[in-house]
Amino acid sequence: MYLIEAEKVTFAYGQEKVLDNISFTVNKGDFVGILGPNGSGKTTLIRTVLGILKPQKGRIKILGTDMQKFSEWREIGYLEQKTNPPVLMPLTAFEVARLGLLSTKNYPKIFNKQDNAKTLEAMQKTGCEKFKNKLFSQLSGGQQQRVLLARTIINNPSLIILDEPSTALDSTSRESFFRLVSDLNAKSGTTVLLITHDTAEIGRYVNKFLILDKEIIFYGDKQSFCVSPAVTEYFGPYAQHVMDHLHSKTCCPFKEETK
């Protein structure tokens, strides 16, 4: 069973087609890096996969269930590109992180002491327990991102979807952020879908690339990426540069062949 199965997915905002006949599958334990220029449909793809947007055509299954009927939300952790809560939102960092447990609760969905302990544990993992009692709105962008990552991983989900998570982080935090996600993938078998422009980092951790520009340009493992004619054709004169850039972190065989 595939963890994600997208079949001929098409999505348009009005007349503008953003995803065109997209098909791909993600296996359990995959770490997929999604790359593409601005406006290529990366965020739309993720939102469609998660059922936030409904595709005009095609079908998506998550954990073997049709997206429209999917209910096992505790198995999914999602960190959005931008979170813009109300400026005066009176939630502490702790309260925000704890919201990640909402999908595990039955009515009335009230949190208990065990939930609080779990929240603290997740905050410790992402290094944000020091400011747990501060208002979320008063934290810096990087601190907020750590809190949101704690919220994302709190249930030990089978699938983590991260949409440009490292943009607000400094280089040290970015390094520890990627290491944490990579550890979850390696040790717990968590499947990760990561949208990023951080090509210097992505190659080090992912085992598959998905290059998107309204349609799938390439989807496959790192080795195939480095010898793909589709990638060469898409990037044109920059193909070698892109491959080298990603290659320096990926250990793919391409560089050996080009020497």
Added chain:
Amino acid sequence: MSFAEFLSFAFVQKAIIAGVLIAVVTSILGVFLVLKRLSLIGDSLSHVALSGVALGLVTQTSPVFMAVPIVMLSSLGIYKITQATKTYTDSALGIVSAAGISAGIIIAALAGGFNVDLLSFLFGSILTVGTGELVMAAVLTVAILAVVYIFYNELIALVFDENFAKTSGVNVNRINTLLVLTASVAVVIALRVVGIMLVSAMIIIPPVAALQLADNFKKTLILASSFSIVGVLCGIYFSFLLNIPSGAVIILFDLLILAVCAAIKKYADKKRKIA
């Protein structure tokens, strides 16, 4: 007249109980509405309530009972207009508000103009609250607070980030609908306290005052309710002493509380910057 003497009147006791219940329910819902940028829903729905009240007076049925279903349907209308036309919520609020007030004026004009009863709904007259209205306020308050308790964390998730709420299994449509429906009921039961003209102020001002000082969500709800109760009690007392409409006095006290809270916040922010 001393405060103790004032409290000894049966109609005052009724007014205070009704006022406190309504203060709690409007301020708690108000916190969610303000944060969801739906503050002005109270304004729009109160205008719709005018047509319900006018219809009740014309047909000689209970104006409040008549207003409840009309306002509830209109609140769903706001939600549907926003979804169907992809327009901004404030535009939908404006549309429904205009429709409500136009209908109210037409009904009142056809019935021979604005009479004393209609004016009491425009400006509020909590000191004339009857036992039936008090019981209805109590039942509706308990029902609304039960809804808030059951869906408390889902409401918070919805207000914080709707996409996150969706991917946490929250039925966003259902919670949004519940929020506007409970708001519409709260608006109608608050009409007797502050009147159609000022009901939105009761939903907005105490939560905004609480948001200046609170450092977590529960504290916000407690502060908002407390501020609203203080405003209602002071408003009832002084409106009785000065023989002026209760609604206006309640809102003036709410504004005074907001000013004090804003000043405290400004001072605290300044102190934090220096530290």
